[in-house]
Amino acid sequence: MGKDRLSLTSLSDRLARKPVVDEAPTPSAILADSRTAATRRVQIIVRMSASERKALRQIALDQDTTAQALAEEAIRDVLNRHGYKPS
Known part of the structure; x- marks a missing residue:
């Protein structure tokens, strides 16, 4: 393996360290944070005829x-x- 490439073990170690969120925030909690609502935008996909x-x-x-x-x-x-x- 080249010097610049990380091993799969290294990758799995880094992924294992990510915190696990027990429950998703409610829509009202997300909208209550005006910084999130005003500055962060996400993309959704809508299917239609x-x-x-x-x-x-x-x-x-x-x-x-x-x-x-x-x-x-x-x-x-x-x-x-x-x-x-939104607040």
Whole structure:
């Protein structure tokens, strides 16, 4: 093995040291941290039919915005409807 490459044992040792989280934070706890909500963005994947995608893109064009902006707005609406309001 070359000098610059780490062994698999070294890799497994490093992975074993990662802390294990017992439970995931609740959505309201995540939204409560304004620094996380304001500065950290994550990507999600949404599946839809071709006709739905076409309609979404047409709405975005009609409103002079992007499909991304419409999707973010829809997600915020769902969160608000279920009581998860950013602080």
